[in-house]
Amino acid sequence: MALRVEDGVVLATAPAPHDGDPDIWLAPGLVDLQVNGYGGFDFNLGEAAQVSGAVAALVARGTTTVVPTIISASPADLRDRLAAVMVARRADPLVEAAVPAVHVEGPFLSPVDGARGAHDIDHIRAPDPAELLSWQEICAPLPLFVTVAPEWPGAVEFIRTAVALGVTISLGHSVADAQQIAAAVAAGATLSTHLGNGAGLTQPRHPNLIWAQLAAPELTAGLISDGFHLDGATLRAMVLAKGSGGSFLVSDAVALAGCSPGHYRTPVGGAVELDADGRLRVAGQDYLAGAAVDLATGLARLPGLTDLSLRRAVRMATEVPGRVLAAAGVLGRGRLGPGARAAVRFRWAVGDPDVTVLDVLGPVSRPPAPGP
Template sequence: MDYQGRRIDTGEPVEIEVQDGVITAIHKLTEDPGHLPWVSSGWIDLQVNGLAGYDLNSERVTSADIEGVTRALHARGVAAYLPTVITGSDDRIKQGLRALADYCNSGAYGASSIIGLHLEGPYLSSEDGCRGAHDRAYTRNPDWEEFQRFQEAADGRIIMVTLAPERPGSLPFIEKLAEAGVVVAIGHTMATGEQLDAAIRAGATLSTHLGNGSQPHLPRHPNYIWDQLADDRLWATFIPDGHHLAPHVLKAMQRIKREKTILVSDCVKFGGMPPGRYHSLIGSHVELEANGRLSMVEHPAILAGSASTLDMGIAGAVAYTDMSLAEAIEAVTIRPAQVLGRPLLGMLETGAQASFTPFTWEEASASIRVVDTITDGMSRFGPR
């Protein structure tokens, strides 16, 4: 099967040849049809908690939840993602991980889009603000034996862990994760500069949703946001929904991190749902406003995850920062693939998996329309 589009990285009109789920050739078209959509390698989201009413952090995650999230992501241009299991009881975390592993092993629809699992917690700060909407009762110190049980439930699919490096036992835990090939991310933390430096030297490489999961009031300087921003050893993910970071803050942070900026959605199940008040395992009672802001009812200053998807985030990054459309796309393709140690995953090249996203861009409104999402060489929802 062949596909045509205009490469977002070069602007060239091309035809992509696919066989058995692999890109076998990419030819530059001799004539420009003039109506082609943009095309990039498939978008990658490193942090997805749920979407469209489907929850990956419910008390009992089902295959219907996982397939619902995956289909909804495909409709938004996301070809590959990390389901994110958050802080909770030992039983709930293991059940969620086991359900995700079983789904992947079943070969069900879109299973190949799940390229690994992200464990966000439970080894996070217990402090208000820093822990965000994570349940304080279940935040705890790193425990390698417990993590091994989590990894067993996940069938070895946990490839990223977000933790707070100031918790006792974190440094040897980070070293073991890094030795095992797991990406170590810093998040929901109030670590000192010395603790952050020690974590990076132990193997941490990424900041999770930098600028969020923090106390509402911080010293001007130093503080753990400045320290992570200034450290060139760290990549950083940002949620460009206009709520997690004010647009001017996102612009300043992106200018600092430059080519180490990665965009994520951090979407929860309320993405795509109508405004209103809901009950959620994340944050208990939450309110989704008409503008997309999702917060805890009891603590309106604390966000309860994102209700935006990655296509909206790409558009937001272009609108709010100095990023060009091509760079914003790089921040959801090449860069996350590099962080995961799978660079070919983020490339539109011969020999790569046939995973790509055709889309259109409306300059005047700074908006994206996803035309299709291709994974394993197959259209996942077709032209709309």
Template sequence: MTSTEPLPGSPGVTELAGRDPATGLLTVVRIEDGLIAKVTRSPAGSAGSAEDAEVWIAPGFVDLQVNGFGGFDANAAEDDAGPEVVVGLVHALFAVGVTTVVPTIVTAAESHIIACLRRIVRARERDPLVRHAIPFVHVEGPHLSGEDGPRGVHPAAHVRPPDVAEFARWQAACDGLVGMVTLSPHFAGSPAYISDLVTRGIRVSVGHTHAEPEQIRAAAEAGASLSTHLGNGAHAVLARHPNYVWAQLADDRLAAGFIADGHHLPADTLIAMLRAKGLSRSFLVSDATTLAGSPPGTYRTPVGGEVELSAEGRLSHVGTPYLAGAARSIGDGVAHVAGLGPFSLGEAVALATTTPGAIAGGRGTLDIGAPADLVRFRRSAGKAELTVEDVVVAGTPCPRV
């Protein structure tokens, strides 16, 4: 029942089984022609093998913010990498259960942003599974805070005000593939820019900001609907109240992404933020960089210089307590949230499937007729990661780590 090979006499038909994290029921998913054809649920132990009852089955994870993974960098200099870097990035993420990948291009010169966008287009043309996995691109910046703290590691030299003409050039370069933009709404022209992008069907997210609460509310009024890795990309010390974190937590028009790697947000902070925003308006992101999925050790990176990746997945500047990016998969984030105490495994899985999947155009479900993007995994209590058993993308079995 756990094979991803076609069933005898039924070419192109596959069945996968495991327990549903939301209900605990044994769930058998039948795949035909790359789509979910049937879902059967029964009490665990009433059907299937004992192995199936110990393995969970869920929609493939949806990550709306991925800078890199496993040595592949979506922001690599154009002279250093071609479309194969994006193909490698997506397939490396398949191996850890991520079946919807939103490459994230960060603040840079316009020429570099356009080069990265074109590289993603070429990767989607080269590989049908990559085309399926990438529904759109997220551009994080360059319209961010220029202040130390909120800016994060985005280069100050390339921070600039929002410009609809520049956005149009991005879209022209990538056949309209940009579907999400992160900005700080402190710029005077932010509401008009946000409104213009939303009219074009683009998701606008507030992030890396020092905006005043009224500017946050004005952004939401103009159509901004998301917050980028809320609680990070902020000043180390904030006024107790009011501030831009409270303003985003309080606004129900903004769904919020959170980095749940155990390092970016302390447990108490993450619990409080998820409760304040509500699970239906929250989702996990990895915000992973190229060193995510790499062995522990000391590395030298173009951004950040010498960094150390610990066995626990903390990426920090050597000799300092400061983080140098995220280095864990979104599946690890699921395990972390499920281990916090207040949230069930089913709720944690939904934060990486259903909620971000809705933002990605209807992914992250086990609905009949949906693309057969699935992950089977084991979870051990107290462990900060999941053990992926099987990954299927659009009905195609993918190698796992």
């Protein structure tokens, strides 16, 4: 496909010449519904400059729609982090164009080790509608996505209230049983947060919360395809089980994603090691300390992990999350066609573990900010 662009807007599309390079791909701008930071910038520091830096670095890699993920923290820190996103949107046209929503992953998560993941147990608490309303007041008019562990007492009522307020509820970091998953779905939950991760290390063979979410057509599942969080067979089975349009890719990237390999110290994981392939580990161990590749790398790796096509991977990183946003009232993301303001051209051949980004259209063109 070829695009005719004027003033940063796609005016028309047409078939590409047949003698073009078969390893050059043109796709809508990528849509990441779960990302914590990138390139040394962190959405969870409560600083507008960090938000702008992360967004600029992600856009340069083709992720033109960014939903910052704010993780479990004290009530005051959560409000500060959300406010920083909104300050950055008001001050920076690129952030305003690229950030159409915010995802709060916690604090309404399971306190159980394993299911809690890296979230600080001191900041885990029961779902609270009053706290949710305080987030909405800060983030308005942006829609909110909120991850909830549905086994909390009162969680079903909270989900019902949140959905009535226009909040999109995702299930994750949970030890819920199948009945609790079903009750959350009946109350209006529509997403699964990084399905297969944020769960206890041991599960009943069946039923369990993973099978229950795979079997629920009402739940569209986010999946991390870095090659570390889910093995290839599990990832393939999940994609096929959810069917066409039932799953999408997320990076869940932390601030060290896109940084040079080496030893680092982080506020959450402490001493960590970043390997050249993007594996982020607790120093001296094999335990993961977060995700450290971006969405562009994740879509490049999906075919090698699952034998699914790159076309399928691109759809899971554009069209499907774009539809999730559309259901929340954010239109026009993850598609190509007249009126589109975001596209990415990249090089990828079978077997490549990453893409080479060649050009990015929009949402607002500007060079990436320098690292912190």
